[in-house]
Amino acid sequence: MEFLSYLISGISLGSVYAIIALGYTMVYGIAKMLNFAHGDVIMIGGYISYITVSSLNVPGWLSVIIAMIVCTVLGVIIEGLAYKPLRSAPSLAVLITAIGVSYFLQNSALLIWGADPKTYSPLVDGNIKLFDGQLTVSYVSILTVVACIIIMVALMLFTSKTRMGKAMRACSEDKGAAQLMGINVNFTISVTFAIGSALAAIAGVLLLSSYPSLMPTTGSMPGIKAFTAAVFGGIGSIPGAFLGGVLLGIIESLASAYISTQLANSIVFAVLIVVLLVRPTGLLGKRIQEKV
Numbered sequence: 001m002e003f004l005s006y007l008i009s010g011i012s013l014g015s016v017y018a019i020i021a022l023g024y025t026m027v028y029g030i031a032k033m034l035n036f037a038h039g040d041v042i043m044i045g046g047y048i049s050y051i052t053v054s055s056l057n058v059p060g061w062l063s064v065i066i067a068m069i070v071c072t073v074l075g076v077i078i079e080g081l082a083y084k085p086l087r088s089a090p091s092l093a094v095l096i097t098a099i100g101v102s103y104f105l106q107n108s109a110l111l112i113w114g115a116d117p118k119t120y121s122p123l124v125d126g127n128i129k130l131f132d133g134q135l136t137v138s139y140v141s142i143l144t145v146v147a148c149i150i151i152m153v154a155l156m157l158f159t160s161k162t163r164m165g166k167a168m169r170a171c172s173e174d175k176g177a178a179q180l181m182g183i184n185v186n187f188t189i190s191v192t193f194a195i196g197s198a199l200a201a202i203a204g205v206l207l208l209s210s211y212p213s214l215m216p217t218t219g220s221m222p223g224i225k226a227f228t229a230a231v232f233g234g235i236g237s238i239p240g241a242f243l244g245g246v247l248l249g250i251i252e253s254l255a256s257a258y259i260s261t262q263l264a265n266s267i268v269f270a271v272l273i274v275v276l277l278v279r280p281t282g283l284l285g286k287r288i289q290e291k292v
């Protein structure tokens with residue numbers, strides 16, 4: 001039962017990584033850039049939810065919607081001010097800008113809310129006892145896994161069935177050709193950032209429901225791990241982001257339980273290196289042949 005408990009904990013944590021990784025993979029798949037400020041949008045979402053609940057006495061579910069709206073607007077503003085002018089710039093310039101935006105968000109949060117950790121109240125309380133009380137599963141874990149599956153399925157349907165989703169796929173293949181076909185590339189990329197940022201807000205709330213310490217650096221490590229999950233599963237692939245996130249969560253949980261809590265992160269990144277040596281495109285990534 002102990003193993004099963006750690007496995008469920010890992011799947012729950014992995015589902016949070018998967019939701020964040022879906023945001024990474026959407027932005028990379030369409031804009032071909034790594035938004036390293038994504039982790040800090042998670043933190044902003046967490047703070048917005050915390051403040052609306054603690055100061056305005058808003059119900060938990062409504063605080064999630066408010067956090068999503070704020071993060072969506074923030075994502076579009078970041079894309080418009082920081083990334084849009086760099087569309088044709090070298091990837092290194094975009095990467096440095098993303099790191100700069102990340103530090104800006106962290107320090108802004110530090111100035112506004114201070115460095116003291118805040119204790120976040122979970123969205124749902126309580127748990128289910130299974131096998132005569134030998135196994136306890138929290139409602140937060142169930143909610144996290146269900147939310148992750150719903151989001152992944154919704155994104156896959158959105159990208160394959162809707163007009164905007166098809167425009168996103170066209171932009172990911174060839175921005176120039178998409179523009180010639182009448183697709184507004186800038187608007188499509190802005191919508192992608194908006195979706196990614198809304199997902200970051202959901203991930204932030206679910207993460208803090210399980211690990212309730214909130215501070216300006218809260219989103220940094222989950223952001224890096226979610227990026228790792230996206231690469232692990234195959235960046236640009238929605239099922240890949242889901243699979244990578246869940247596997248990463250399970251590996252981290254089992255490594256913490258059976259090997260060492262201090263070495264858990266090292267083991268996670270070591271597994272990533274091994275996978276990329278065997279499959280450079282990730283588990284579900286497509287091998288792209290250069291046309292000469």
